[in-house]
Structure formats: structure tokens, C-alpha cells
Amino acid sequence: MTVRKEWRHLSTAQQNQFLDxxxxxxxxxxxxxxxxxxxxFSDLQALHRGMTNTAYADIIHHVGxxxxxxxxxxxxxxxLLRDECGYTGSIPWWNEEMDADSGNMWQSxxxxxxxxGGNGTSSGSCVTDGRFANYTLHIGPGDEDTDYCLRRAWNTEQAVANANSTVVDMCNSYDTFSPWWNCxxxxxxxxxxxxxxxxxxxxxxxxxxxVFFMHHMYIDRVWWMWQKQDPVNRLYDISGPTLNQSANAEPAGGWQNATLxxxxxxxxxxxxxTIAHVMNTQGGYLCYGYD
Structure with a gap:
């Protein structure tokens, strides 16, 4: 089993190996x-956009x-990191809740x-420092295919308000998957x-x-932690529509719910x-945990 570690729990050498x-x-x-x-790397970006495209009815957001x-x-x-780039270390995540609680969302x-790298500059919000400084993207924004810079435009107050432990605890007060994942x-x-x-x-x-992947490793860890609190009832708990109901008319056969x-x-x-294969992070198809 591999252990995914918070960024600050990696040595400088390990961080550099990951960034490499x-x-x-x-x-x-x-x-x-x-x-x-x-x-x-852009294959991964194109995959996400393709699954979010309205032609596919956005089947990866606002769905079970x-x-x-x-x-x-x-x-x-x-x-891909391991098989195609020879990476052997820990896959990192970002403890957003801890940083939000400190009031300094960007202290990591x-x-x-x-x-x-940090926030975008005043000129076009382009990121001009860090390992990915001046990186040019070709997919997006949205459905466009244009060349543009890696951009960030931090809003500290709102990031803190959405990521702090009070919010996470509120979500975790739900003991079934449907209201919990929506939160x-x-x-x-x-x-x-x-x-x-x-x-x-x-x-x-x-x-x-x-940074997308650091964020989603964290979100996955939040789910992993919620599952661990009551594995008998939560490990394979799944529900929710398979189509984004806010973006689509109800199909002729009615809405379908996600199943294992x-x-x-x-x-x-x-x-x-299948969903069944990814519900347990140590179930065979997957084999990892978090620190």
C-alpha cells in the first residue's frame, strides 16, 4: 500500500522529485x-474537459x-506519473482545511x-514564478482551443470561508452519502x-x-476520512443522479441514479x-491511504 502525504511531509528532495x-x-x-x-499532461486536461462538455451532459460534476x-x-x-515518468515517491495532497483555519490560505x-508558484501577476493574472512559470496552455478556456498563460487570481477571504474546519465539519455531520457529497x-x-x-x-x-491535482487529492482524502468513520455503512454508500440535472432536461426514461x-x-x-472498484482505496483495484 502506498501512502499519499501532505506536501509539508515530503522532504525538499522528495518534493523536487515529484515536480520533476x-x-x-x-x-x-x-x-x-x-x-x-x-x-x-494535456491529455489529462482534455479528458476532464471532454467529460464536462455539454455533449456528454457533464457526467462528472453535480452527479453521484x-x-x-x-x-x-x-x-x-x-x-502516468509512475509508469511513464518513473516516479516512485508519495503522491502529495494539500491540507486546505489547516491553512484556511490559520487565516493564511497560501501559507504552504x-x-x-x-x-x-504563487498568485498571478496584475498583468493578465499570469503565474510568473515557480516550476511552472510562464507555462502555456492550449486547451481552454472552456471549450475554446487557444494559447494562454497559467493564471491564478486568489481571493483569500472567500477561500478561507469555503475551506475552513467549520464548513468541513458541517458537511461531515451528514451520515449518508447523498447530502454529504452535495455539501x-x-x-x-x-x-x-x-x-x-x-x-x-x-x-x-x-x-x-x-494545483488541481493537489486540491482533488485533498477532496479525495476528505471522502476517505468520512468513509473510515463508519466503514460498514459508508464504504460502498453511493447515490445521486448520473446526469447534471441543472444542465439537462429530464431524459425520456427518467433520471437514473448512480450505482456501484x-x-x-x-x-x-x-x-x-466501475464505481464499485474505486469505493475502497485498499480494495485491490486501488491500494493507497493518506497520512
Whole structure:
């Protein structure tokens, strides 16, 4: 079993090894054949946008499979880092709740000039420091395919308001999946996306910012922790519509609810699997935990 560690629990050498592996994905040629892809890293961005595209009725947000699909997506990310870039270390996550509670949302060294870089500059919100300074994206914004910079536009007050322990505890007061995932999805998940701003605020193309994966590892950990509190009732608890009801008319056959048999797909970047296979992070298909 591998253990995913908070960024501050990695040594400087380990942090650099991880960032080197991310850079490797950015430098490796695309393989997916998806629109506007130029690198293996952009394959991941294009996958997320494709699943969010209205042609697919947004089947990964505001749906019961939101958390299972993103857990599968994090598994794809980890697999590419390991199998195609030779990464052997821990996959890191960002403790957003701790930083929000401190009032200094951006205190983690992950935002440093030797890591992911900080906020965007006043000129176009482009990130000009860090390992991904002046990185050019080709997928997005939204459904467009244009060249643009990696952008961030921090809103500290609102990020803190959406990510603090009071909010997380409120969500965790729900003991069944349906109200719990709605709370997590709409407040700490969506709020941090929105208030990092820039690329992260673009629901379709947000994985163009490498911080996306730090954020979603954290969200996955919040789910993992919630499951661990009552594994008998929570480990395989799943519910919610399979289509984003706010973006679609009700299908002729009525709304369908997510079940353990629902198939998770990735445009053949990785073999399809089912929700059942990703519910238990130590169930065989997956084999990891968090510190």
C-alpha cells in the first residue's frame, strides 16, 4: 500500500522529485488523440474537459459519480506519473482545511517559487514564478482551443470561508452519502476552485493548473476520512443522479441514479472500471491511504 502525504511531509528532495515527474508529463508527447493536446499532461486536461462538455451532459460534476470518477482520475494521474515518468515517491495532497483555519490560505510552501508558484501577476493574472512559470496552455478556456498563460487570481477571504474546519465539519455531520457529497462538492470543492481563480476557476479546463491535482487529492482524502468513520455503512454508500440535472432536461426514461455498477471511463487513456472498484482505496483495484 502506498501512502499519499501532505506536501509539508515530503522532504525538499522528495518534493523536487515529484515536480520533476509532473514536468515529465508536460514534456512527454500526447497519446490520447483528444482535441488540442500537445503533451501527456494535456491529455489529462482534455479528458476532464471532454467529460464536462455539454455533449456528454457533464457526467462528472453535480452527479453521484462526481467523487468516484475523480478518484479514478487521480488514479490515472498517479499511474502516468509512475509508469511513464518513473516516479516512485508519495503522491502529495494539500491540507486546505489547516491553512484556511490559520487565516493564511497560501501559507504552504507548495506556493513557493521553488514549487507550484504563487498568485498571478496584475498583468493578465499570469503565474510568473515557480516550476511552472510562464507555462502555456492550449486547451481552454472552456471549450475554446487557444494559447494562454497559467493564471491564478486568489481571493483569500472567500477561500478561507469555503475551506475552513467549520464548513468541513458541517458537511461531515451528514451520515449518508447523498447530502454529504452535495455539501463537499458545492462548498470546499467548488469554493477552492473558484477562489484560487484563473485556470482553476474554469470548471472544464481546470486540470491545466497542476494545483488541481493537489486540491482533488485533498477532496479525495476528505471522502476517505468520512468513509473510515463508519466503514460498514459508508464504504460502498453511493447515490445521486448520473446526469447534471441543472444542465439537462429530464431524459425520456427518467433520471437514473448512480450505482456501484456505473461505468467510469476516460476516453481509453486507462481501461474503464466501475464505481464499485474505486469505493475502497485498499480494495485491490486501488491500494493507497493518506497520512
Amino acid at each position: 515527474a509532473v514536468q515529465c508529463l508536460m514534456d512527454s508527447p500526447a497519446k490520447s488523440g483528444l482535441s488540442a493536446t500537445t503533451s501527456r 459519480q462526481f467523487l468516484p470518477w475523480h478518484r479514478y482520475y487521480m488514479h490515472i494521474y498517479e499511474t 510552501p507548495m506556493w513557493g517559487a521553488d514549487a507550484f 463537499i462538492s458545492n462548498i470546499p470543492h467548488k469554493g477552492v476552485h473558484t477562489y484560487i481563480g484563473g485556470v482553476m476557476a474554469d470548471i472544464k479546463s481546470s486540470p491545466g493548473d497542476p 455498477h456505473y461505468e467510469l471511463s476516460s476516453f481509453n487513456i486507462m481501461s474503464n472500471t
